[in-house]
Amino acid sequence: MPELPDVELFRRRLSATSLRRRVVSVRGSDRRLVAPLAPKTFARKLNGRRFVSARRYGKYLFVRLDKGGWLALHFGMTGDLRYVRRGAASPAFARLLFEFADGGRLVFADRRRLGRLRFVADTDDFIAAQRLGPDALSGKANLRVFKATLKTRQCGVKSALMDQGAIAGVGNIYSDEILFQAGIKPKRSARTLEDKEIARIFRQMKRVLRTAIARGAGSEQLSERLPPSFLLRHRVKGGKCPRCHRPFRTLKLGGRTGYYCGHCQS
DNA sequence: TTAAGTGTTGCTCT
DNA sequence: AAGAGCAACACTTA
Numbered sequence: 001m002p003e004l005p006d007v008e009l010f011r012r013r014l015s016a017t018s019l020r021r022r023v024v025s026v027r028g029s030d031r032r033l034v035a036p037l038a039p040k041t042f043a044r045k046l047n048g049r050r051f052v053s054a055r056r057y058g059k060y061l062f063v064r065l066d067k068g069g070w071l072a073l074h075f076g077m078t079g080d081l082r083y084v085r086r087g088a089a090s091p092a093f094a095r096l097l098f099e100f101a102d103g104g105r106l107v108f109a110d111r112r113r114l115g116r117l118r119f120v121a122d123t124d125d126f127i128a129a130q131r132l133g134p135d136a137l138s139g140k141a142n143l144r145v146f147k148a149t150l151k152t153r154q155c156g157v158k159s160a161l162m163d164q165g166a167i168a169g170v171g172n173i174y175s176d177e178i179l180f181q182a183g184i185k186p187k188r189s190a191r192t193l194e195d196k197e198i199a200r201i202f203r204q205m206k207r208v209l210r211t212a213i214a215r216g217a218g219s220e221q222l223s224e225r226l227p228p229s230f231l232l233r234h235r236v237k238g239g240k241c242p243r244c245h246r247p248f249r250t251l252k253l254g255g256r257t258g259y260y261c262g263h264c265q266s
Numbered sequence: 267t268t269a270a271g272t273g274t275t276g277c278t279c280t
Numbered sequence: 281a282a283g284a285g286c287a288a289c290a291c292t293t294a
Contacts, residue, residue, distance in 0.1 A: 001272095001273045001274090002273075002274080003273065003274095006273085032288090032289090059274080059275095074274080074275080075273095075274080076273095076274050076275075076289085077272065077273055077274045077275095077289090078272085078273080078274085078289090078290090078291090079274090093290095093291090110289095111289090111290065111291060111292095112272080112274090112288090112289045112290050112291070113288090113289055113290070114274055114275080114288070114289060114290095115274085116275090153282090153283095154282065154283070155282080155283060155284085159283080159284090164275085171273060171274070172272095172273055172274085173273045174273090253284085253285095254283095254284060254285050254286070255271095255272090255285070255286070256272085256273085256274095257271085257272085
């Protein structure tokens, strides 16, 4: 689930609820989630800290801690970040809870446990070490850079869009939408796209991601909140193209399923 | 009931 | 050495 728009909504949620408040207790016992630290060590390092700001880059969320350093969160396939008021029930699959003095808590939920939380000294160093490309919504992801990146890729355009080292933030779901809006088939070779087509993909990438954020299309209500003209509203087995009403086709890429319209995309 | 499917990254093999 | 495929995970759906 969590691609750029989802993580951006997590960032806003955290900023609205959890900044400048002291963490009085950290609960959670999943070893893999906080590796290489042990859960106890992880909790001790965070206990008594305050979150002072939050930054997103691609699919990563960074939370700055008072007294220095950052917490880096990655949500894997099923991660979610929720704020829960005192007395209210935690969401299902809650794996890690940051509790504040008034009983409110920030909860990292993750059904499949593929998410990760770790301490990092500097976010830019971390981003460089991870070899992430420019964030899809930043000014650094401009048409000139985008064109140069796609032209050097041997793979299909959908794979290129999902490559975090090319552009950070786009995954399987949103790459489907971007290519649908741009009218480009997913398996077209990235290298042989015309300049005009690349410009279309670039423009739609920005528009689709901004629209998803503006509509609050995170996690559960992803499709319902998006415009009916979006592929994502109809991205189910047997779903039909909102433009020509023909059934969508699917393709497999290393175990992931992609959707596209064989008529409207070329 | 059993097996296939699932929005991620990272590792292996070619 | 870039690109493809699968493992990791654990739960849901067919």
